[in-house]
Amino acid sequence: MNTSAPELSAALAARFAESALAAQPDYERDLAELVGIDSGSTDAAGVKRVADWVEARLARLEFRVVRHSDPTGVWGDALVATRRGTGTKRIVLFAHMDTVFEIGDAAARPFRVDERGHGRGPGVTDDKAGVVASLHAAEHLIALGEESYGELVLVYTPDEEIGSPFGAGVLRVASEGADAALCMECARENGDLVVARKGVADLEVVVRGKAAHSGIEPERGAHAGVEAAHLTLFLQGLADPQAGVTVNVGVLRAGDRLNIVPDHASLHVEVRATVAADLDATLAQIRARVAATQTSGTSAEIVSIDHCPPMEASAAGLALAERAVAIAGTLGFAPGLARTGGVSDANRIAARGVPTLDGLGPVGGGDHSESEWLDLSSVPQRVALLATLIAEIGSNPEIV
Secondary structure: OOOOHHHHHHHHHHHHHHHHHHOHHHHHHHHHHHHOOOOEOOOHHHHHHHHHHHHHHHHHOOOEEEEEOOOOOOOOOEEEEEEEOOOOOEEEEEEEOOEOOOOOHHHHOOOEEOOOOEEEOOOHHHHHHHHHHHHHHHHHHHHOOOOOOOEEEEEEEOOHHHOOOOHHHHHHHHOOOOOEEEEOOEEOOOOOEEEEEOEEEEEEEEEEOEOOEOOOOHHHOEOHHHHHHHHHHHHHOOOEHHHOEEEEEEEEEEOOOOOEOOOEEEEEEEEEEOOHHHHHHHHHHHHHHHOOOOOOOOEEEEEEEEEEOOEOOOHHHHHHHHHHHHHHHHHOOOOOEEEEOOOOOHHHHHOOOOOEEEOOEEEEEOOOOOOOEEEHHHHHHHHHHHHHHHHHHHHOOOOO
């Protein structure tokens, strides 16, 4: 009797679910160990200790591991691990080892399980749960002999929380030629997967004027603060909620003393947009306005810009997401597909044309706060979903 593809998928997902459920105590132990290591983005030594732990686990799974060190010594190390399978598809999983927390937070708030069955502790959801889930999914694929991919690539970066100044380059090279990319940020609080994220540009605009005594001869000055105020109104007016464009002048400074016409001012501006064309168009408007000051005697320039492109919902990415939803259905849950304003490393990979799906870690919330939590009961299903999706990408030419 022939067995249909959906039936094979359901049977495979059930095997992974059984394996993940049996490994739940191991998952919680691993998570507790990682949460117990401080690894704030600027704590290079702490991030390296997490990398040591992850590298040792990858070696046990017989991955080939390459460790990348930041030549400046500012950031922690990145890991790129590869393992050959029996097929042709190149599948990349990526997670980040850094958190937003400070040295000492791990000791002050060690991993614990609360009365609701939620894991607690610094970085438990963002992103240590995703790091552990990726390792466990790989372990289940190997143990069950389901290595239908051509190459499985696991990438762990040290600096995602501050925009990946070092890790982005490592991830970009590691994802070249990938058929699919799976981001291990955790699922939304309601369980949704993520198919799109806004892009963001952070700018600093500096305004220069001319100082003068504000009581005796203010007319001899050129008020940089007035120009900064005009700029602020212009910038805030660029927001277009219908198009998904937001603009925020988050920090505005001018002058140093009360009795001096300010000869300098600065604006720190954040621009977010759903699609790259809108982000680029908004930045072009800003550049044009900055070059044409309205206050006599002042000049302005953009002195810095940090740019991360949007993760746009492509047809290939949505097909990948729909397959994940179908697999989830065989496991007994029904995640939605979310579009969010937050940024992750998935933005950078999706913008390079690689079919990308985000939010594949377990369910959690409260990111970046002391109330951060992880629903431990979601772990077996989510790990099973991830492992099944990897196996199907490897074996099914219709997915990507």
